[in-house]
Amino acid sequence: MTQAPVNVTVTGAAGQIGYALLFRIASGQLLGADTPVKLRLLEIPQAVKAAEGTAMELDDCAFPLLKGIDITDDAKKAFDGTNVALLVGARPRTKGMERGDLLAANGGIFKPQGEAINAGAADDVRVLVVGNPANTNALIAQAHAPDVPAERFTAMTRLDHNRALSQLSAKLGVAVTDIKKLTIWGNHSATQYPDLFNAEVGGKVAAEQVEQEWLKDTFIPTVAKRGAAIIEARGASSAASAANAAIDHVYDWVNGTPEGDWTSAAVVSDGSYGVPEGLISSFPVVSRNGRYEIVQGLEIGEFSRERIDASVQELIEERDAVKQLGLI
Numbered sequence: 001m002t003q004a005p006v007n008v009t010v011t012g013a014a015g016q017i018g019y020a021l022l023f024r025i026a027s028g029q030l031l032g033a034d035t036p037v038k039l040r041l042l043e044i045p046q047a048v049k050a051a052e053g054t055a056m057e058l059d060d061c062a063f064p065l066l067k068g069i070d071i072t073d074d075a076k077k078a079f080d081g082t083n084v085a086l087l088v089g090a091r092p093r094t095k096g097m098e099r100g101d102l103l104a105a106n107g108g109i110f111k112p113q114g115e116a117i118n119a120g121a122a123d124d125v126r127v128l129v130v131g132n133p134a135n136t137n138a139l140i141a142q143a144h145a146p147d148v149p150a151e152r153f154t155a156m157t158r159l160d161h162n163r164a165l166s167q168l169s170a171k172l173g174v175a176v177t178d179i180k181k182l183t184i185w186g187n188h189s190a191t192q193y194p195d196l197f198n199a200e201v202g203g204k205v206a207a208e209q210v211e212q213e214w215l216k217d218t219f220i221p222t223v224a225k226r227g228a229a230i231i232e233a234r235g236a237s238s239a240a241s242a243a244n245a246a247i248d249h250v251y252d253w254v255n256g257t258p259e260g261d262w263t264s265a266a267v268v269s270d271g272s273y274g275v276p277e278g279l280i281s282s283f284p285v286v287s288r289n290g291r292y293e294i295v296q297g298l299e300i301g302e303f304s305r306e307r308i309d310a311s312v313q314e315l316i317e318e319r320d321a322v323k324q325l326g327l328i
């Protein structure tokens, strides 16, 4: 039997990440080499023409799995029947801008999008929020989709996870595939905590294979501030690496994470590890049967506890700020 196409909605489709993402989705890297896809591109009216240009290029690739492209500036149409929603469109942080400033600028985008997902998305919809501040934007969208199970709303910390893998592999001179069980905790921001105490390299605790000074003063800040460093260097926020992480996040969600390892994703907290229920915070997760589940039972030492708490505190403050703005 031929598989029906999966509807994939990408917001901000004419942006930088959109340009790096759409071709990979259409080529089968998001869902698998046997899964046909239909793309829905959502843009603001001024950028619809640019999205049409990208769609022409997608046509010109003659991707066998690509079964159609719709372009719209209407969120209701974009999310009608959607199975996978990648919420990328937002105002990117520019030089000198703090993440907090983004709350007010971006919060308003995610309320109507949550409502549109609630109204029309497919029963199996999975949502990944990439647009910053990603965790809190996901919280806003989720708050406006009461009929969709909360666990279907996630935010992206996979880029941070991949950055941490890369930094540690360079430090230890090992392949990224030799590193297992790494975790990003908390917010996709400079307060995030990349945890090497539960990570393993060659079956041994990763944190014990590096100098504690390097861990504290180089590794953690390098990973946590990598987004800002890219903006400083490129004059624009990361795009291809962000698109790559979005592909990884959804591919693993749908197809499962490998046995003996886990990954990082911001998911709705069930209260695990002292993270208040309902916050969308990054955790160690495995994907089983198409669901991300928080890995349970990890030991959290004092060093880690302090840093997780600080990042979670920032999420609480972001949540309270959007509550005050009437966005949730």
Ligand code: NAD
Binding pocket: 011, 012, 013, 014, 015, 016, 017, 018, 042, 043, 044, 047, 088, 089, 090, 091, 092, 093, 109, 129, 130, 131, 132, 133, 134, 156, 157, 159, 160, 188, 237, 238, 239, 242
């Ligand atoms: P960009 O400015 O190049 O593109 C954003 C696009 O979104 C634009 O085309 C804009 O027209 C569109 N847009 C704005 N409002 C919209 C709306 N209401 N509906 C639909 N489209 C809308 O930015 P980019 O570089 O593609 O980055 C997008 C977002 O991703 C930014 O918020 C950025 O900070 C974030 N980001 C997140 C991560 C992460 O790891 N979570 C990594 C990198 C970037």
Ligand code: LMR
Binding pocket: 092, 093, 132, 159, 226, 227, 228, 230, 237, 238
């Ligand atoms: C990143 O991590 O590269 C981005 O989230 C940075 C940003 O603020 O856009």
